[in-house]
Amino acid sequence: MAKKKRSEYVCQTCGYISPKYLGRCPNCGEWNTLVEEIASEVPTRHSRVSLTGEVSKPQKLQEVTAQKEPRVKTQLGELNRVLGGGVVPGSMVLIGGDPGIGKSTLLLQVSQQLSLLKGTVLYVSGEESSQQIKMRAERLADGSNDFYVYPETDMGRIKQVIEQLTPDYVIIDSIQTMVHPETESAAGSVSQVRANTAELMQIAKTNNIAIFIVGHVTKEGSLAGPRMLEHMVDTVLYFEGDRHHTFRILRAVKNRFGSTNEIGIFEMRQAGLVEVLNPSEAFLEERIDGATGSAIVCSMEGTRPILAEIQSLVTPSVFGNAKRTATGLDYNRVSLIMAVLEKRAGLLLQNQDAYLKAVGGVKLDEPAIDLSIAVSIASSYKDKGTSPQDCFIGEIGLTGEIRRVNRIEQRVGEAQKLGFKRVFIPINNLQGWTPPKDIEVIGVETLSETLFKVFS
Incomplete structure (x- = not known):
């Protein structure tokens, strides 16, 4: 009589394993996320063995030869x-x-560019056929199609092809479509994603192969699959943007080889993704002169200063409770600044609806944007426009003071480069450097002082 296979219930959100079905996962608290899977009876090897059969051995740290990691630059500077x-x-x-x-478009362009550097690229697609990839590759401009395309979802066969080609780069699109032969569960399940990622990690580390994998996201915007997926990889990038707009933002949330504060900005065109070399100009090109409720801020994204427009619309509330809406800005930060405006600057906002937006699809979340938010709200409330040549930088405290921010020289330099004539900064930031001659730098100490100088 054949031995009955043992089943277990795995949470599709956090990976918790239970011997019996539970309506609610005891680990993450989600309901109806436990799915029955067949437990693997085949012992899996987790030792790191390279494609040539070399096995890793323990070494003293002083005997390990290490150099600064080499970098292969693509044609996409962002x-x-x-x-x-x-x-x-x-x-x-x-x-x-x-x-x-x-x-997929980004990684297809990367594959074309890496193949021009005399590197062997293997593009594995579990979602498209070779003909579909060919049609999309021909649409992209300035690229080479001298790389391998392999439409497959079986991880065992993919590993065999990697052993035959020994590529320098591997693209997996996407990890949720891959099926591990030793894991008896549906594609995209926690067990499958975990097993496939572990297999690819072993291949990357033992053979010096750079591997890019595409991950699906949930409706909340986080990566689907177990949280361990993000811990296993070296770098986690999020590709953000509105499908109805052309701008795309590539943001690093984890990077073992660089900063996690950097962003790259692209524009989606018919010929693929194109770098936006001057994002500040792109975000400000459609601004209307003399419009009320508009203020410009210079925000730092990593080492890059970016000028963005913050818009506010303040109208009397029709119902009893005032409504607050923020797009691209932190809702709690907006509520805090409105409270400071009412208490320290005398603006009666408790019976006003407020709608705020960071224009261009960019998300701003740093203390230096506080002053710009406050000025835009006051401009809409007073129905007085700000000068199109003014920029506002500073953090606001609960007592209404304007507090110091970092990298003020770079922020002011970016505003000068785009033709702004005045910039309002914290008064304490005037020390220790010489402002440029082509722009008037105004130091302010309190929020009330700033509003007086802007609207008087």
């Missing part, structure tokens, strides 16, 4: 910046984003 200077051989990069945002 991608190189987010990765920390280029692609690191042997690294594993996870790219997540909403459906249709352009993840």
Whole structure:
């Protein structure tokens, strides 16, 4: 009589394993997420063995020869910046984003560019056929199609092809479609994602192969699958943007080889993704002169200063409770600044609806944007426009003071480069440096003082 296979119930959100079905996962608290899977009876090997059969051995740290990791630069300078200077051989990069945002297009362009550098690229697609990839590749401009395309979902066969080709770069699109032969569960389950990622990580680290994997996201915007997926890889990138707009933002949330504060900005066109070399100009090009409720801020994204427009619309509330809405800005930060405006600047906002937005699809979340938010709200409330040549930088305290921010020289320099004539900054930031001659730098101490100078 054949031995009955043992089943177990795995939470599809956090990976918790239970011997019996439970309506609610005791680990993450989610309901109806436990799915029955067949437990693997085949022992799996987790030792790191390279494609040539070399096995890792323990060494003294002083005997290990290490050099600064080499970088392979693509033709996309924005991608190189987010990765920390280029692609690191042997690294594993996870790219997540909403459906249709352009993840596959980005990696297809990267494959074309890496193949021009005399590197062998293997593009594994579990979602498209070879003909579909060919049609999309021909649409992209300035690229080479001298790389391998392999439409397959079986991880066992993919590993065999990697052993035959010994590529320098491997693209997996996407990790949720891959099926591990030793895991008896549906594609995209926690067990499958975990097993496939572990297999790819072993291949990358033992053979010095750079691997890019595409990850699906949930409706909340986080990467689907177990949280361990993000811990296993070297770099986690999020591709953000609105499908109805052309701008896309590539943001690093984890990077073992660079900063996690960098962003890359692209524009989606018919010929693929194109770098936006001057994002400040792109975000400000449609601004209307003399419009009320508009203020410009210079925000730092990593080492890059970006000028963005913050818009506010303040109207009397029709119902009893005033409504607050924020797009691209932190809702709690907006509520705090409105409270400070009412208490310290005398603006009666408790019976006013307020709608705020960071224009261009960019998300701003740093203390230096406080002053710009306050000025835009006051401009809409007073129905007085700000000067189109003014920029506002500063953090607001609960007592109404304007507090010091970092990298003020770079922020003011970016505003000067784009033709702004005045910039309002914290008065304490005037010390220790010489402001440029072509722009008037005004130091302010309190929020009331700032509003008086702007609207008087």
